[in-house]
Amino acid sequence: MPWKDETRRRQKDVNYYYTHQEQKIANAARWNREHPERVRKTMKKWRSAHADDVKRRNMDFQPRSREMHKIFRHEAIVALGAKCIRCGFDDERALQFNHISGDGYKERETIGKNYKTWLKSIAAGKRPDIELTCANCNMIHARENGFYNRARIKP
Ligand SMILES: [Zn+2]
Numbered sequence: 001m002p003w004k005d006e007t008r009r010r011q012k013d014v015n016y017y018y019t020h021q022e023q024k025i026a027n028a029a030r031w032n033r034e035h036p037e038r039v040r041k042t043m044k045k046w047r048s049a050h051a052d053d054v055k056r057r058n059m060d061f062q063p064r065s066r067e068m069h070k071i072f073r074h075e076a077i078v079a080l081g082a083k084c085i086r087c088g089f090d091d092e093r094a095l096q097f098n099h100i101s102g103d104g105y106k107e108r109e110t111i112g113k114n115y116k117t118w119l120k121s122i123a124a125g126k127r128p129d130i131e132l133t134c135a136n137c138n139m140i141h142a143r144e145n146g147f148y149n150r151a152r153i154k155p
Helices: 002-034 036-049 051-079 104-123 135-144 147-152
Strands: 095-099 130-134
Touching (some): 002 036, 095 135
């Protein structure tokens, strides 16, 4: 019957398409791995040709990232009691994570993009070396213990 044949023919086409599609993707991936400099060049070209799209997309992402950052910071602050442990000041905007040992300057160099992970570890109670203080008490703590200069002069 012609109908049956037609269905089978279509199914064959579909199968053919998928098996070759997989192969095509695999080949493209291999080519990309073998020619990283060409890939970089093409991507650069694409980005400059679509500069507006890229810019808009970045603008879309950044506020979301800032929002997430605020949320993680808030959670870390709450986990540490939500107020300065020295004077009780509780306006989040001027609360800081104080390194009790004064080693904050060392860690600041390595946190960078991992800031959110760092905040999460505080929120999870994994950082007994960090306490919550206000900006004033943080500075006084640093001055009293001689951390102030150490924090600003790189070893
Ligand atoms: Zn304080």
